[in-house]
Amino acid sequence: MLxxxxxxxxxxxxxxxxxxxxxxxxxxxxxxxxxxxxFHEFNPFGISGxxxxxxxxxxxxxxxxxxxxxxDVFSCGDTLxxxxxxxxxxxxxxxxxxSVIELQRGVFPRAAGPALARAVSVRG
Amino acid sequence: MLxxxxxxxxxxxxxxxxxxxxxxxxxxxxxxxxxxxxFHEFNPFGISGxxxxxxxxxxxxxxxxxxxxxxDVFSCGDTLxxxxxxxxxxxxxxxxxxSVIELQRGVFPRAAGPALARAVSVRG
Numbered sequence: 001m002l003x004x005x006x007x008x009x010x011x012x013x014x015x016x017x018x019x020x021x022x023x024x025x026x027x028x029x030x031x032x033x034x035x036x037x038x039f040h041e042f043n044p045f046g047i048s049g050x051x052x053x054x055x056x057x058x059x060x061x062x063x064x065x066x067x068x069x070x071x072d073v074f075s076c077g078d079t080l081x082x083x084x085x086x087x088x089x090x091x092x093x094x095x096x097x098x099s100v101i102e103l104q105r106g107v108f109p110r111a112a113g114p115a116l117a118r119a120v121s122v123r124g
Numbered sequence: 125m126l127x128x129x130x131x132x133x134x135x136x137x138x139x140x141x142x143x144x145x146x147x148x149x150x151x152x153x154x155x156x157x158x159x160x161x162x163f164h165e166f167n168p169f170g171i172s173g174x175x176x177x178x179x180x181x182x183x184x185x186x187x188x189x190x191x192x193x194x195x196d197v198f199s200c201g202d203t204l205x206x207x208x209x210x211x212x213x214x215x216x217x218x219x220x221x222x223s224v225i226e227l228q229r230g231v232f233p234r235a236a237g238p239a240l241a242r243a244v245s246v247r248g
Contacts, residue, residue: 035164049176052174057183059181068230070230103225
């Protein structure tokens, strides 16, 4: 699931602690098994981080100056609840507008790539 | 860029060393600045890894039993050459069939999500 978060709380997107703890909690809410966590703060601002999970990964990149965050929730198997992670992050980052695209991986496309994409929600 | 690699060399996808070094070299070929590297090997097989770069990240998940690897190359700015990373990984993993989808992030869609997706190459 590729999540676009616009009109977010810029302070939230600037806080390494908040972004990191939100991503970890999101992984837990998705019922993921956390394997590793790496986060970095960039100068002058912006955070990148990845939560590696047994079921794949969650990644985030924030651009506080644009009130924008990009989140990827990559999962395999049927046990995860990525939607729970998405809902939690939308709330934590105070996103005013969001878009979520779900892409199936590991399915070789007969048609061109866009056939793989399915918008599950566009709000705002 | 979302890269699907099918009919890969199963041994390559099983080797933590090979997958890790291929991803690091791919990041370098894309002209990325590497910030952090995390890789994990799963039981009975399969590797997940992320190369965090100043310009975002590269992620890989391999399923040797299916000869399949999923690679994400997430980049920002105009300086990276993600295509160089993609070409290198196709070669290193011995992929027989590939598909690459390029998605623009941070652009709020007026239409539904699939409008964001563009297949840049489907081969095999």
